Amino acid sequence: MTGRRGGRKSEGTTMAETVSEQAGVRREASTPGVGKFEPGMSIPGILRERVAKDPEGTIFERQTALGSGFVPVTARVFAEEVLAAAKGLIALGVRPGERVAIMSHTSYEWTLLDFAAWSVGAVPVSIYETSSASQVEWIVTDAEVRVVFTENRAQAALAEPLIGQAALEHVLVIAEDAVSRLRELGADVPDADVTTRTAALGLDALATIIYTSGTTGRPKGVELTHGNFVSLVVNGSDDPNFSMVVRGAGKRTLLFMPLAHVFARFVEVLCVYSGAVMAHVPDAKNLVADLAAFRPTFLLAVPRVFEKVYNAADAKAGSGAQKRVFRWAAKVAIAYSRALDTPEGPSRALKTQRALASRLVYRKILAAMGGTLDYAVSGGGPLGERLGHFFRGIGVVVLEGYGLTEVGAPTTVNRPGLVKIGTVGPPYPGTSVRIADDGQVLVKGPHVFRGYHGNPEATAAAFDPDGWFITGDLGTLDEDGYLRITGRKKEIIVTAGGKNVAPAVLEDRLRGHPLVSQVVVVGDNKPFIGALVTLDAEMLPQWLANHRLPAMTVEQAATDERVLAALDRAVTRANEAVSRAESIRKITVLTTDFTEANGYLTPSLKVKRALVLKDFAAEVESIYS
Template structure:
């Protein structure tokens, strides 16, 4: 199959905007909890739909009083929190347009987003964020509005807006229609300078309503979730809007080190995460089991669980496997399930392929990971697995109101409800992103099976063509290597070179436990990169990944770096994807060193 279309499940309303979702929610269930915030004693305090809407209105009036005009852009830089969603809807109610800025952005990145968007204001969270703004403030003469959350910005806005009438607020709130701009999200810049992606009110409204209709088992008013990935990214931002539409109660925990504690107290019914989070949870559980002398039973439970999940796909689970799984589930897997809060039955994963092993592993815990596919330009989900339409290893069928097709060169193209309007003031880039018949060209490579399920195989721009003419998709090698407990990041190289090589970084968080489990003394990342036993383990990991590809596609040499790639170093995007073009530029000398050496030296080296 090369093309598939799924009709919309909900009639479109071209007059609706995002604020209508909250208005409808308040009308339907005014007293139902829509958010929960930490109560300071390890629990959570509920905030009803009416309470949320009333405070949104007061903050919006404050923005109007501050002089923010309809259609004007205002930047927002803060961690994931209840206040993030409050400000988001308040800006919409005021008739303005938010430009979300990642809390990890540098002053230069912040300046670009505000300058390019023509923003007239900014709201920051704390002194650190404000300092970055102050560093470039002289370059931003159009920015006339500035607030800080930790200096009581919300209270000040509420007080300032006391003279704004309800009639003025309603006029602002209801003015936008579906085709109007709802937000301006700048791409993470993994392939170059960020472009402003214009998402409309219809993108959020129609996609939210159709998603609720498509996945009622997960998206319903009995649902609860904890958001911990950044709301500046379209993935979490869409989910937060979807939860308002569906009446799902949302908590927030920006500190992933406190995530297990938050899950235990909040007990969500579904989770939202990127694959790296699921990898980390698995790796941490594995290392804890090994450190406690329970490595063998953990391994047996995982192997049996994966085998059990695979058997479910065949429609028949042998009795012996059922019995074995029941025992190991009680002894091991049920304890892992409790770490996720005990109530979670589904998770939504996006931004990168999850991998079949983890998909089957989590399914054996009773957590069905609904892997999806999308980009900023598709308002997040273009395809998603559903509880009743689910295939491990795929990103599922198209969402309602969406079409997916595969071009002759394997590129995934999308049309329909979720597709963005344009790149902000960049008609050349907009024209280059669409085919003549209106399909958005994603730049990703994939295939559709006979049932219309999409499988991602790589990025078009990342395809490596060796000197021998072999096309290699880096993801096929990088994903399984990165999933190992020892590895933090991996970057495959070899374009126009005689063979494929790779750079690996070690996971500093997982390294101490791995060293202890394997009888090695404590050492830092730089020391471990040179240790023979660590290097031998990495060789085994690479060999395992190589076993799934041809020799021409396999990694012949790899280098272990004495440091890691980070957001702060400029090598990772805020959603933890590698910035390949930046890494390749920064490692140009190391890459040259690999290929200037004798091809037959083989194996592994250590940089630095």
């Protein structure tokens, strides 16, 4: 079970002393930008510079077969493929500013098409591969998409009926050699037609429209410019604290997050600028084999991936002596990491214990993560203090960060030398963060989006009178300017007794138990706080075996007294983070998990709270009956 909040004294700071005090509480913090970028810079310009610096150096590695190996692609070869695809887009009639949608799992082809579209001044629009027909229709029509690239024929069938509606003219299928088709179409287009369009781009040019997955209502199209991305990758890569993670020879990362998500789009541009080598895999289903084959030095993932790694290692330890050894080693790792934050550091005895734990436990976990991993960046939700200390204790520093689609991904992040486990870090270079009077986190910087596509009312509502972007998240800044996120303003629960409760801290702690898949805390206008809990079907068999319990289905486990007793103990531990008035008093275990497939999770794996509360209203009421 993992904790969710905490902190440490920073090892130093590069933040400017932009501080506003009110009753001893820090209200604002800034980190100056360190990168230099000119008005004429653009994303394809970043690729051009990478090729000029090291044309024969590896820029990507392509997977040959699932988990079996990767082959290098040089910067020169990639640029040639981008040029050929870009000429094909021109042959299709795509003009500067027009939209080109991509619907696919994460793949080399997606990145290739991204850069091809950018090179001709077009605007790539991302669509999750799991999107429904109505979602595809909304995005294609709202963004006035001219060309859609889909991964397979089934996805193409969702887009093809839209041809002739709005602006859509072409649907091309990647699995049916769409890239080769572009090369053929553009064979007679002069190279100069592409370079002329690339040269016309600048920081203010629209780079992409990313539709927020949204937990309620229709998604809004977030317009991000070339300048938004350029400022992020330049300030991040040139920052002396962060550059050691992403810059230079030997730096490698494996991208398995959806490229439809802003975090992954930021990463693909970041690696091109920083000089790191990147590889693509479609998802995390074969992550252990993929990590072993590629051997990354840094990784970017959502907290659930790190929870899964820990829970899998715990489950694999089995029962009896092996289980006791793993639990002991986990405690040693956490104690060692916490000791790093003290003036005296780890004791000699603790160092000896860690060395033994490394031989017995840690090296196996590190090998499963590729064997060369030094850093991991976690975003998309709270990681948890205990989990952060565990991974740092075994030798992988997890740098937790915070951001939204509207800020191009990161807006605060822990960095080597600037780490407080349990926070989401100080402001990203070039960024300012402010805490509003109502506790909301506000953001300013060159990475903040220019507006919602075709929605001036929503754009106006997203900024305060002083031009700060209103995130909708609640947070606090500590004395060193490190941010802690405490919840979403719109998700605050008010009990019948008038107590305001932020559900995130309870949900995140309880979700760290290996039996638990998803949690929705409830209690609005109710006498106490309760929770809906779903079980992790993948972890259940191993957990039952480890506890010498008979095999059972999720439905059986949901009513089994021994399973329920384990969940009650997990609830008790989760409640340690809050006051009694905020604590969970009763849970209901559901037999239906919340997934993207059944519509209860967004593509970025956030629970659609309103839909859950509507569809499981009877189960919520049963908590209070």
